[in-house]
Amino acid sequence: MVDTPGLPARRAALRMMDAVLHRGETLEQAERGALRSINGPADRALARAIAAEVMRWLVDLDAMIDSATKKRLPDDAKPRSVLRLMLVQWLRFDTPPHAVIATALPLLTGGPRRLAHGVFSTLSKREVTLPEGPTPSDAVAMRWGDRAQDIMAALAVPPPLDLALRDHAETEKWAGELGGESLAPGHIRLPRGTPVDQLPGFEEGAWWVQDLAATLPARLLGAGEGRRVLDLCAAPGGKTLQLAAAGWTVTALDISERRLERLRNNLERTGLAAEIITADALTWQPAKQFDAILLDAPCTATGTCRRHPDVLHRIGQRQIHEMAELQQKLLARAVSWLPEGSTLVYAVCSLEEEEGEGQATNVPLRQKPVTQDELPTGLHPDSNGWLRTDPAMLPDAGGLDGFFIGRWVK
Structure with missing residues (x-):
């Protein structure tokens, strides 16, 4: 039939x-x-x-x-x-x-x-109609508090496409050629709909897909000038590409060989270089010291709800608690590997306080506050010197993912 x-x-x-x-x-x-x-x-x-x-x-x-x-x-x-x-x-x-x-x-x-x-x-x-923005579930509304309604309103339309450039000096060139707008050096925003591999610059490796918020943790480490950085829990690799393009000598570690394959492909396409290690960060031991560690930790990913609305319904307190326990262990490992004078950036693409602020308050290092001049226009560090983004921010420009980011020096 x-x-x-x-x-x-x-x-x-x-x-x-x-x-x-x-x-x-x-x-x-x-x-x-x-x-x-x-x-x-x-x-x-x-x-x-x-x-x-x-x-x-x-x-x-x-x-x-x-x-x-x-x-x-x-x-x-x-x-x-x-x-x-x-x-x-x-x-x-x-x-x-x-x-x-x-x-x-x-x-x-x-x-x-x-x-x-x-x-x-x-x-x-x-002739029923939907509201202007989706309604949060009771559990989501309780967890996200006063920001819940604004965040959900930002989910009404799927997000635009963000590209991160290999060479920040070419921002104006690619914004013109791609017909997009830039919200920060090295960033281009395009409307949804065009197949990525058909866009100018894809084959030559001039850019890769990466939400604006996801680029901020690596930006906070600045220019590498040949210094060594460990990108911990690196896959699928956008931050590794950023760090390599910024002049860092990058070691990228992740437990998933399948996800690291995507990073290898992007390194080849962009002509950038990084040492790739497949290992469990909870048991692996570095053979050398690093000038900086970027830990974009595994998390519930509720900050990606614009692109992955399933997180609104499959994430609850059990998953948040499990992720927070893992993040705490990974942070302890990262802190123990840092030599004196080195920098740690911790990030999660989560909107949950337990995974962000709750972890940051327990980091036993000297905080290096995020400053306004390091951020795209319209984003601001909080009173603690941390950065919290959510999908309701930059509404006139198309929003961005939810992230928590903190920075410290040993």
Whole structure:
């Protein structure tokens, strides 16, 4: 039997949603299995987009569904999942209701199918609309406090594309050639949509993809002038590339050989050099000393919620606590390896206080505060001399990821 056109993409999206919400997988992990049988790039992209938008707007979609049912559907009920998918297509992708029904209802049979059809018809007749920005879950609102609403509002539209340049002196040149804008030396921001490998400068290695916020930890180490730096937990390697381009002699260490392969490819493409070591930082011992260590520690990555909205629903206190324990151990290792006079930069792409400020207060080194003149216009260090970014910052320029960054000298 031949599937209805578009049905395989919807089925794959449903599987990805289930993997995130019921098994705690990331969307990237979920798509490996869900998209295995889909060959067409358009259908693969559609499945990813549907699943991501459901994650982004989940709280609001569920509120709509609940408003149209006499008895609340269980969270794991298949009709609820299919209705989420249907509403996203209608409200976010402007798919006509009749096309939504034709491509989604075949995912259900019997009574559940009639139920979903009735609920969707009710909501479409009401002409319901989504709010200007996604609503946070109660858990997210509690953790992010006063910033939660502003952060969620910044998630309404997927983020632009940021590029980091190999040569900061060529910022004006590449901004013109790529048709982008620069928010800092060595940074270019472009609208979403253009395949990265088709952009000018890709083949010659003039740049790599890296969110503006993710470039800030390496920027805070300044020019290397041949000095030695350890990029700890380095993969996928954007900061290694930055440090090498800034004149540091870089050792990049990560536990994942698969993720380090991406770094090797980018080093080859850009013509930059770094020593790469595959090892567990909790057991590895350096054979030499470093003038600086950059620890961009493993974390919950809630600061990347613009691009990875699944973190809004699969991260809770257990995951935050587990990451904080690992970060504490990695920080202790990094501090023990620093010789006198060397610098440590600690960073996480997390919005959770336990992973950022909570770790920084326990670093037994002399703080070297982040200063205003080191940051792009519109960003400011806090009263402690640390830097905290979140997606609601730089709203007129397209925002940026959430990071915590601290710097110390031994």
